[in-house]
Amino acid sequence: MPLSWSVPAFRLLADGAAIWVASGVLTAGLLLPTSDVVRACQDAAIAAAIWAVASVGGLIASAAVILGIPLSHLAEHASIAGELTQVRALAISVVLTAVLAVVLSGVRTIRGARIALALTALALIPPLLTGHGAIERTTIWSVTATTSLVIHVFAATAWIGGLAGVLRYARTRAAVERFSTLALTCAIAIGITGLLTAEIHLGGRADGWALITQWVTTGYGALVFAKTVAFAALVYVGWRHRQSTLPSLATGNPAAFRRLAIGELLLMAATVGLAVALSRTP
Template structure:
């Protein structure tokens, strides 16, 4: 049983304020700007063919962005509940509040994964939404890595959503955190499931993508959880100090894995400036550099201010960092809809039929 004081404190409504909506609108605006600029509204990114259904080019990035933001919120709340403020056995009051806050983002995450399925099938078959049937969706989930990945994410997100309402212990919250992190993996590796090439390079690329996505979600989501939940001064100091100790490692993982993945896609140095894909990658790098700068400012200014009881200093700088994160999320989804440069085939492959660019 949860102590009555814990449950009463946990169930008090906390207003997120307008910042959540600003994050969503900013990320959405950046995403729309990118997909329009690279031409993904008119053509299917993977094949370059004309899009046959005018709704799908909007549905896919919208659902993907909603899913990414919801995933970050879910993972961040679970990290905060299971790691940043912990007590033996029963969850601390603040941890229980965070666990409850993970419910609706997890629901949105699972729903976005389901919404992606018909859009992905439309592009896979190069048809339109009116031709999509339930049996076709079942076959898509059963027979393709992209369909199976989205179904797995939806199922795990649903388990996390239900669990966040029934789990009462720190150990249970950590199990939910592991499940949420596992839910991120299938979509991140789906594009490599049928990739050409030897096993080692493909495995390295897939591992790098998984690390990049996981670290970015933990970094951004935990910051959002700290910012959007009111804590006592003592709890906030404890949680921010623990988060601050992990942040440098997250920065290294996000930056290193992102550069490796981009370098694999952009083999020719000229492609960084001469292709739309390269230019969006450069914008993402600029966003990452801005995040590093704000993070450094954070560590230098807000930790001493928090120790002296000035919680407002943390919230002001964290809000700026969260808005930069919104821009990078929009760029990331836009990049996923941007065709990567087609690599020139080796001489031994010249006689093989040309493959569609991914």
């Protein structure tokens, strides 16, 4: 695999692990009784360790790609690599995720799970500050784009992780109903921040025709369109959950919810892949 491809590969692994962590801590902190917290947090601790390893890999690969050198020569340029914003951000993520893994291994209470949930949110932030929104950070557009991106990622992680957690740990009607309310909030946040971020990066200060042209003719615009279609499909599936699977759970039949949730998670996984591709486009 070319070195340049290892960067999005490590990013995808890190994102998947972060969602896995979120599935455990969010479910343990908000949806589970105390007696079930330990299992979810132990699973999340394993995921946090994987997240830390993926962040280390991403740090090394990113440094080599940015400097344009093979991995075998990276040690010779360690001081230069340490000055790179992306490398520093990933180094912070490594520290935070390693701490998170240790904390989660000892969590036994709902309060502990909620502390771990806050630490998970904190660990998500550093890499987001070095992407598209980090350019020209003194401008109001840059600050808006970065803030929007952080909220977008928080909401997406909570939505996907929460669904995975409910499916694995808490497939009861009460838990699903609580998650359904959270999912609706996340969907609204994702829709608003996604459109705002895309408009800024596609030329929100340009005239209408130029903006439409960029949506249609650029690689970034094409990926945004594909992600928008996937998001619309997820909203439809969420509506189906409210209309059909919640009543099925009330009758003691979880099969319909399980089938629809698995399909929704597969669609979410594809959306995460699109998001990683989006983060790598000019």
